[in-house]
Amino acid sequence: MQGSATPSLSSKDLACRRGDRVLFRGLSFDLQAGDAMHVTGANGTGKTTLIRALAGLITPYGGSVVSEGAVGLLDERTGLDPDQPLGTALHFWESVDRCTDPFATFALLGLEPLLDVPVRYLSTGQRKRAGLAALVNRKVPIWLLDEPLSGLDARAIDQVTALISQHVNEGGIALIASHQPLAIGELTTLAIEPYVPAAETAS
Numbered sequence: 001m002q003g004s005a006t007p008s009l010s011s012k013d014l015a016c017r018r019g020d021r022v023l024f025r026g027l028s029f030d031l032q033a034g035d036a037m038h039v040t041g042a043n044g045t046g047k048t049t050l051i052r053a054l055a056g057l058i059t060p061y062g063g064s065v066v067s068e069g070a071v072g073l074l075d076e077r078t079g080l081d082p083d084q085p086l087g088t089a090l091h092f093w094e095s096v097d098r099c100t101d102p103f104a105t106f107a108l109l110g111l112e113p114l115l116d117v118p119v120r121y122l123s124t125g126q127r128k129r130a131g132l133a134a135l136v137n138r139k140v141p142i143w144l145l146d147e148p149l150s151g152l153d154a155r156a157i158d159q160v161t162a163l164i165s166q167h168v169n170e171g172g173i174a175l176i177a178s179h180q181p182l183a184i185g186e187l188t189t190l191a192i193e194p195y196v197p198a199a200e201t202a203s
């Protein structure tokens, strides 16, 4: 994994807003090496927003985020060139991330038969597995995973779940927003509750 420091990721009293609406506030957690956390909540409560705030892509409305160690994000944007064959598109990132052993990940995720297929032709589940391969090969300690199991068949769910478990067992951190149950040991849950302004709760 990149960096020698022990990874950590915490938030204190975090609040996020989209447009003029506060989605949640007062959200605190503390993740250390080897921790995995399942973020749950109804559609629109702000799971993706939380992940983007933790990744530094949007500015929180309040509170703080503190992290030690490099952060990698998996969401619907794979960052893979749609016009390139998958192997070439992944190779671009392997060069950037100085990954020397990408094929082990491709084998684990069943991507080897797809390396000649243009990224734009990949199915939803294939694209999701490709995005995860790029993340795994970055070898960063903190994984932020937004719906990593959506669109996957049963076998791929097992493969991806095993990869997440392996990551945390090796001292990484995984924060996973998912509507699906996660078969990962020692998993904590953070349930996001929608923020209701005081004026709306008063009758």
Ligand SMILES: Nc1ncnc2c1ncn2[C@@H]1O[C@H](COP(=O)(O)OP(=O)(O)OP(=O)(O)O)[C@@H](O)[C@H]1O
Pocket: 018, 019, 023, 041, 042, 043, 044, 045, 046, 047, 048, 049, 050
């Ligand atoms: N750029 C934006 N501008 C304004 N509102 C936004 C923006 N992006 C998201 N929202 C709104 O913020 C709310 C939270 O969205 P978010 O994607 O974080 O929810 P989620 O919990 O991940 O939902 P889901 O379970 O459906 O994936 C939604 O009501 C959404 O419409």
